[in-house]
Amino acid sequence: MDVIQPFDSGRPEDGGSTPPFLLATDVDGTLLTRDYRLLPEVRTAIQHVRTNGIMVMLATARGPAALKVVLRDLGEVDYAICFGGALVLQRAGGAWTRASSTVHTVHKSDLVRVWELAKSLSLAVGAYTEAGVYIGSPNPWFENELEHTGEPVFPTEFSKIAEPVFKLLVISEPDRIQYLEELRLGLPPTLEGVYSHANYLEIMAAGVSKGQALEAFCESEGIASTAVATAGDSDNDVSMFLWSGHSASMPDSSPAARAAAKWAVPAGSVVGLASAIEHFASSLWRIPTPPKNWS
Incomplete structure (x- = not known):
C-alpha cells in the first residue's frame, strides 16, 4: 500500500493556480460509525475542509431521503452520489437538485x-x-x-x-x-x-458504481482524478478507490477495500475519517489540519 506523496497542488506557491479539490466519502461505516453515529471529530473535520475550499461529496448506497438525518447532524455538503452511483446530486440553498441528466434505473x-x-x-x-x-x-x-x-x-x-x-x-x-x-x-x-x-x-x-459516477461527474466538472481523495470501508467503495488519485480505507474495512486503497487509516483509530482528512490536509490539499482533540 502506497503512502500518499505530496501533490503538486498548483497553488500560487507552486507557481500555478489552485485546482478544484474534491473529497468523496462513503457514509455508513466511514462518515458514520457502524452504529450510525456521527462523531464530533468527524463533523469538525468535514466543516474544516469545506471552510478551506475543499468540496465535499457523499458517496453512498443511500437515497436522498436517507441523507436528511445525516445533514441534520453534519451540516451542508456540496454533492452526493446516491444509490451506489445511479444518481448524482448537487446541494444548493438547502435542497438537492440533479447534477447530471444521466440516471440509471432498474427495469x-x-x-x-x-x-x-x-x-x-x-x-x-x-x-x-x-x-x-x-x-x-x-x-x-x-x-x-x-x-x-x-x-x-x-x-x-x-x-x-x-x-x-x-x-x-x-x-x-x-x-x-x-x-x-x-x-x-x-x-x-x-x-x-x-x-x-x-x-x-x-x-x-449493470455498469453502475460509485467509481463510474465519480469519474463521469469529475470529467463534466473538469476535476482531475489526481485532485480527488476518496474514503470508504466496503466492497462498493473499491471502484472509486481505483479511479481517484488518493484514497483511504477505514480500520475495519473489507479486505477488498483495504487492498484497493492507496492509504489506510491506522488500526486502532477511533475517528477513522477524521484521521484520513488530517492526512489529506497535510499531504494533498496543503491546508491547516483540522482541530485535533483525539489521540
Whole structure:
C-alpha cells in the first residue's frame, strides 16, 4: 500500500493556480460509525475542509431521503452520489437538485425477477426510489435498517411500483450469507450486485458504481482524478478507490477495500475519517489540519 506523496497542488506557491479539490466519502461505516453515529471529530473535520475550499461529496448506497438525518447532524455538503452511483446530486440553498441528466434505473422486469428470486431464498429485499423504499411486505431487517436512515417505507407489491427504482437492497441473516451469493450469481446480465456489508447486497443496473459516477461527474466538472481523495470501508467503495488519485480505507474495512486503497487509516483509530482528512490536509490539499482533540 502506497503512502500518499505530496501533490503538486498548483497553488500560487507552486507557481500555478489552485485546482478544484474534491473529497468523496462513503457514509455508513466511514462518515458514520457502524452504529450510525456521527462523531464530533468527524463533523469538525468535514466543516474544516469545506471552510478551506475543499468540496465535499457523499458517496453512498443511500437515497436522498436517507441523507436528511445525516445533514441534520453534519451540516451542508456540496454533492452526493446516491444509490451506489445511479444518481448524482448537487446541494444548493438547502435542497438537492440533479447534477447530471444521466440516471440509471432498474427495469421493471428485472425488479420483479429479483423479488421472486429473493422470496425463493427467504431473503429480504427492498426497492429504492427517490421518495423512499418499497419492501413488498413488513420485514424486521428493513424495519431496523430504515429506523436508522429515516426513509419512508411503502409496503407495496413490486409489480405495482410506478416510480423509477434506482437500486435494490437484499439483506440476509448473518448465518445465511451464502444465499446472498447464490442470488448475486443468478442475476441477469442487465444487473450487477456488490456488497456494502457482509450481509447487504446492493443491486443496480449493470455498469453502475460509485467509481463510474465519480469519474463521469469529475470529467463534466473538469476535476482531475489526481485532485480527488476518496474514503470508504466496503466492497462498493473499491471502484472509486481505483479511479481517484488518493484514497483511504477505514480500520475495519473489507479486505477488498483495504487492498484497493492507496492509504489506510491506522488500526486502532477511533475517528477513522477524521484521521484520513488530517492526512489529506497535510499531504494533498496543503491546508491547516483540522482541530485535533483525539489521540
